[in-house]
Amino acid sequence: MRTSLFILTSFLLFSSCVLKKGNLLLTEKENEIIATQSIKDYMKLFSNPSIVLKAPNSENKTTQADPNSYIYNAIEKELLIAGFDVKDRGLFNEVVGKSKEINYEEIRTLTGTDLILELVNVSTKLEFVTNKYYKADGRESIAPYTYKVYGAVIEFKLIIIQNNQYAGSYLFYYTPCSKITEDCGCKVLYKDFPSKVYPYLNPCTIDMSPNRTSFEYVSQDAMVEFVRNGVKQMINEIKNK
Secondary structure, three states: OHHHHHHHHHHHHHHHHHHHEEOOOOOOOOOOOEEEEHHHHHHHHHOOOOEEEEEEOOOOOOOOOOOHHHHHHHHHHHHHHHHOEEEOOHHHHHHHHHHHOOOOOHHHHHOOOEEEEEEEEEEEEEEEEEEEEEEOOEEEEEEEEEEEEEEEEEEEEEEEEEHHHHEEEEEEEOOOOOOOOOOHHHEEEEEEEEOEEOOOOEEEEEEOOOOOOHHHHOOOHHHHHHHHHHHHHHHHHHHHO
16 A cells, blocks of 8 residues: 555656646637728629739839739738639739829729729738736636737728729737647747746747747748638628628
8 A cells, every 4th residue: 555655656756757748728809800992882883893802012024023022922812712802913013013193093904903902011920918828727727927929910992993992901810829729939948847838838849049039930831821711801891791
């Protein structure tokens, strides 16, 4: 009996001393979707209008390198899937760039475009900070450190070129660690005894070097999925009667 009790005590003591993986859980930021009645009425009349994506700080030359090109392509693909006639953004930028005095009606005539989807802002470095984490058994705990992880934000403005009508504003957030995941950036290493948290260790490899930052930014795959879901929500909203 004493031997069994000793083994059990030793096992529990050992278990409490080993490194364990907890989880960060963040509250999702709410999207802000404002679709005007004018765009809903317009979509009833023209179910497959032509549209162009206007990127921030657009350059006139189509060959201009842009690290966000994969985001623009994801947006345009989703518009194509929804039946929009997507116009070449390089040609649009060239036409607009030739004259600052050009008006919307001239843009419509020269490019054959009905709608402008302006990408107002896009960032993959939206900061989320917390000192709260959840242990492997689900118990909430407070760390003596703050954890910083990065999400994303994308914001659109939609314009009906005819009569220069404002058609709505669409703001979407990507909140990391909003559910239990195997993503390294959402894991926390800790010990129960002595009670300690290790904020700078790599949660996936238990590497003792302080390289946690390599997991903080939003990957291209996650960003593409987030962007395309946002565009889908926008399309559903403007087509909603």
